[in-house]
Amino acid sequence: MDTQVDIELHLLVDAIYLKYHYDFRRYAPASLKRRLTAALAPFNCHSFSQLQDRVLHEPGIFPALLDFLTVPVSEMFRDPGYFRSLRQTVVPMLRTYPSLKVWVAGCGTGEEVYSLAILLREEGLLPRTLIYATDINPHTLQKASAGVYDVERIAGFTEAHRKSGGNSSLSDYYTAAYGRAVFDRSLREHIVFSDHSLATDSVFAEVQLISCRNVLIYFNGDLQDRAVGLFRESLCRKGFLGIGSKETLRFSSHSDSFGELARDERIYQKLP
Amino acid sequence: MIYQQAIAPEALRARIECVVIGASAGGVEALAELLPALPATFRPSLLIVLHLPRDRPSLLVDIFAKRCARPVREADDKEPLEPGTVYFAPPDYHMLVEKDRQIALSADAPVHFSRPSIDVLFESAADVYGERLLGIILTGGNEDGAAGLYGIHQAGGVTVVQQPDSAKVPLMVVSALQRGPADFVLTLPEIAQLLGALA
Structure with a gap:
């Protein structure tokens, strides 16, 4: 009761x-x-x-x-192993596409979006990539689109970036001034920030990779099923889905539609 | 030493469906006394928040799985709670319980500088289990857990605090005792005995 x-x-x-x-x-x-x-x-x-x-x-x-x-701030390259695994297991297959679309669902204040953009830049894929970054909160979308972070957070981001297998220096991608670090316009040129709800909206594009980390934990089982259903619909044939390190599709009604590509890093591939 | 004689350990056997434990500094050693002592017939679900450095993978499951007669896991989101199973909160996530007896994780801001936080687990478990919950605060140098244990008391659950003299770092147990009444104040061997009765 x-x-x-x-x-x-x-x-x-x-x-x-x-x-x-x-x-x-x-x-x-x-x-x-x-x-x-x-x-x-x-x-x-x-x-x-x-x-x-x-x-x-x-x-x-x-x-x-x-x-x-709504979801609070995250860190850039949170769980470096996830990004390392994307580089090793997903990037080689992404290279085979002439143009790429990536969806970061529930992007919050943008840390994950910029991490992915930097990773794709390092792997030479960013010039042919469009990243959709979506969230339900206009205020955080605005922050994400500005790409401005407190300079005190940069040391942690730099360390995580290094651990993720980054082959460039994080400082190549931002300008620090007056206690703030502003991420590069050349990254943002490949990102579209947009209002989208996994609870009420539908699919808007076909994409090769979806990254949605620590968003599903805030949903109940029904809503998780709805969200993962959208992901399945949005992903191209054999597309990739990355979720948070303690999230799982094990209890999802769509678990049969995905295969585990990197089990510990929770990277899945849509089954044909 | 038992404060409230009104609750006989034998009476807890039928009543307790879930046990939650919170610990910080000195917690691994304390759990190394408690978990290997669990009987193979231990019945409640056992959820543990232990404060750990957030950027390292947790070795708790590796450490305790071999030394515990019951299954030991690091919790995944939406995992159904099974009786007689030990769940550790994963590093850098809060662990909560839902009314349909599932684990729910959250990446919300740290509480008392801690993620996972003991208060977050205890308050959500108190909400779900009420008087069928038993909460234990062990050694630690942080005030996390005091509010949560009080929440368990208010919801009619049973509260246990490690005897301060026997705690490696007593701040956490002292804070819990200052915040609200404890049904039991016990040494680790006595806590092991109490848990052993929940079989």
């Missing part, structure tokens, strides 16, 4: 969907509840019902709440 708090949470999420068409109804309940609970104090609310009232009646509240609801 649902507790009082769970009932209020349910109503809040329904209200958000009905009013703003952002669909959190099939997000994984435990972490969704934790995020919304963390939002109560900053919005001066003592219950989800009160927050619901503010979301419905005050125009500025929802965009601010969206920042609490």
